[in-house]
Amino acid sequence: AQKVTQAQTEISVVEKEDVTLDCVYETRDTTYYLFWYKQPPSGELVFLIRRNSFDEQNEISGRYSWNFQKSTSSFNFTITASQVVDSAVYFCALGDNTGGFKTIFGAGTRLFVKA
């Protein structure tokens, strides 16, 4: 079965704190893709990153970093030194070809960054 679980519904941090958003996925495919999107209050989902299942290297982009671990089926997202502008809902998504190509999204984690 294809499934994405974001167990944290809401997280609240104070500016400059580091925060990690968890994502656990399930798939029977050996080839799959993982994504993170940001949805600010304006509503548009903004693409952040895509990883394929064969590349477990962690990635860093500015204050953002991603930790992909196939052994635990997790693709966690860390924001370092959070800022108020990071306040948004963050979605993890899984794309695979189980029963035909599909991408499914987790329920999202709402991040509040307080000044």
Next chain:
Amino acid sequence: EAGVVQSPRYKIIEKKQPVAFWCNPISGHNTLYWYLQNLGQGPELLIRYENEEAVDDSQLPKDRFSAERLKGVDSTLKIQPAELGDSAVYLCASSPGPGEEETQYFGPGTRLLVL
């Protein structure tokens, strides 16, 4: 490069009325998606087009929902008649190709309220 364009941004209608949403994808993107996003949840696929062909409409409630993408570019999603439970955000996304590896780029969505 222009992003995915959707209109209207907001729509309020009485139940049993028809409503239509329009989407223009990123130029050159052959794959177009319509998603439904309920409050506090992630997007759920309604229909996926590759060019003008609907290749996955398994989640589209066909008794009241219809969609078209006549020339393989912009698309319209229609609900007739609308029900109270249809109140949600309707997101359109596009990607260069059809595969599970493709990154989807989203429009700002249409927020529908059915009274």
